[in-house]
Amino acid sequence: KAGVTQTPRYLIKTRGQQVTLSCSPISGHRSVSWYQQTPGQGLQFLFEYFSETQRNKGNFPGRFSGRQFSNSRSEMNVSTLELGDSALYLCASSRTSYEQYFGPGTRLTVT
């Protein structure tokens, strides 16, 4: 069974730009969660989508948004990038949002 895939794996952007990250969950998993991981703050929950609806949301500004498609694939978007948005963005899929299976992440660097 294929695991969670994320594209791109690495990304360099400039302050003020926007970025879209993609996540393909494990087949059959309807829950997709996004996390931001930084050395200082650790792993922080961004949001969760289930059956194309945002079900839970973490404490991040509105510049961070996401969506889920009918095939459960998900995208997250960050607008007006700031230096502090540099991080590893992880996507995790689950049948029930209980035991989560993580992808390898997208390393975003904002210069």
Place this chain on the structure above:
Amino acid sequence: TQLLEQSPQFLSIQEGENLTVYCNSSSVFSSLQWYRQEPGEGPVLLVTVVTGGEVKKLKRLTFQFGDARKDSSLHITAAQPGDTGLYLCAGVVYRDHNAGNMLTFGGGTRLMVKP
């Protein structure tokens, strides 16, 4: 807000030594999970403990859930270089089917096992 504190944050030991990592909270969790993350990869689930006082073993790794379901520990016996990585605990709060589960991650323990 439910917080999970992990200790120690960093641990560097020699191959063959034993170690214990702690995960503490003032909140009660439905269950607690432990993940291991290696450089360039996402976290991988090691175990889920559900019942207060539960002990689970995974080869040389022993996981325990506190009686009050507020804390957990991970003990590694005879550590090997392959155990090197970032260990994360995650507290799970079960809600109803429509709301899903909420996971709160600890800050992580970075373990290095030197040969």
